[in-house]
Amino acid sequence: xxxPNLVLDELEERFSAFQLVRKTDDAATAAALEDLGAxxxxxxxxxxxxxxxxPLGHPDRFEEAHRLVVRxxxxxxxNGARGVRTRAPIGPLNHVAGFLVQLVTRFIxxxxxxxxxxxxxxxxVRREANTALDNPFRSELRRARCEAERLVPTFNTNxxxxxxxxxxxxxxxxxxxxxQVLIAGLNTWWLQLLAALIxxxxxxxASWIVVRGAATAKxxxxxxxxTPIRALYETVGRCGNPPRDDxxxxxxxALILGVVAALALPIxxxxxxx
Numbered sequence: 001x002x003x004p005n006l007v008l009d010e011l012e013e014r015f016s017a018f019q020l021v022r023k024t025d026d027a028a029t030a031a032a033l034e035d036l037g038a039x040x041x042x043x044x045x046x047x048x049x050x051x052x053x054x055p056l057g058h059p060d061r062f063e064e065a066h067r068l069v070v071r072x073x074x075x076x077x078x079n080g081a082r083g084v085r086t087r088a089p090i091g092p093l094n095h096v097a098g099f100l101v102q103l104v105t106r107f108i109x110x111x112x113x114x115x116x117x118x119x120x121x122x123x124x125v126r127r128e129a130n131t132a133l134d135n136p137f138r139s140e141l142r143r144a145r146c147e148a149e150r151l152v153p154t155f156n157t158n159x160x161x162x163x164x165x166x167x168x169x170x171x172x173x174x175x176x177x178x179x180q181v182l183i184a185g186l187n188t189w190w191l192q193l194l195a196a197l198i199x200x201x202x203x204x205x206a207s208w209i210v211v212r213g214a215a216t217a218k219x220x221x222x223x224x225x226x227t228p229i230r231a232l233y234e235t236v237g238r239c240g241n242p243p244r245d246d247x248x249x250x251x252x253x254a255l256i257l258g259v260v261a262a263l264a265l266p267i268x269x270x271x272x273x274x
Contacts, residue, residue, distance in 0.1 A: 068228045110155070125145055
């Protein structure tokens with residue numbers, strides 16, 4: 001009996017044709033990509049990743065890169081938010097500001113650690129699953145996957161570093177309660193002006209704290225884990241880019257808060273003058 005014409009055979013033939021010409025013939029590569037349905041650079045990356053045969057791009061360096069990443073995650077977890085200080089000339093409030101900046105730094109660092117370890121675990125699980133049983137590198141991936149699996153719960157900690165009910169109940173409740181009392185007494189122009197001034201100061205302070213904390217977190221993440229993780233993804237090969245930290249998002253939000261702080265006082269003056 002004739003062998004059945006399987007879709008799998010057709011795919012393997014197309015992938016083999018693409019891999020055969022992709023480094024030597026640009027015209028043939030473009031034709032092979034078009035035959036596979038690729039129409040842009042992202043599509044080309046998809047075809048390249050799908051057609052890759054080897055589970056590791058640089059298997060002789062994989063174990064070294066894996067160990068370096070695990071060490072960098074440990075170091076960042078221990079030192080990411082340690083010794084955060086402020087040098088603002090605000091007297092005794094410097095300690096309060098330093099504590100709040102440290103909270104922001106710790107939150108960004110621990111969220112980043114949690115995301116990186118989870119993505120690393122997923123990468124190992126998936127790469128091991130698509131590795132042939134007789135491939136000699138499968139055992140290395142299995143060992144790395146087991147180690148990453150044990151790491152996941154160790155980085156799944158409270159990102160703030162303080163009990164959530166204390167921060168939410170004590171700090172936020174006090175802040176919202178004070179604002180409610182203040183707003184309830186807005187029956188004269190000078191109270192309206194005072195409210196605008198307080199909102200402007202609080203918002204500006206919050207913006208500064210977030211920017212300072214996010215910048216510190218960004219610098220320490222870059223110093224500790226960014227390069228080792230990029231090196232690991234390079235040794236694995238054909239696996240995209242590692243996830244980024246959220247420091248830029250925090251900085252953008254802080255800048256928006258700064259704009260709000262700048263507008264709060266003039267708006268309050270305009271309301272008070274009516």
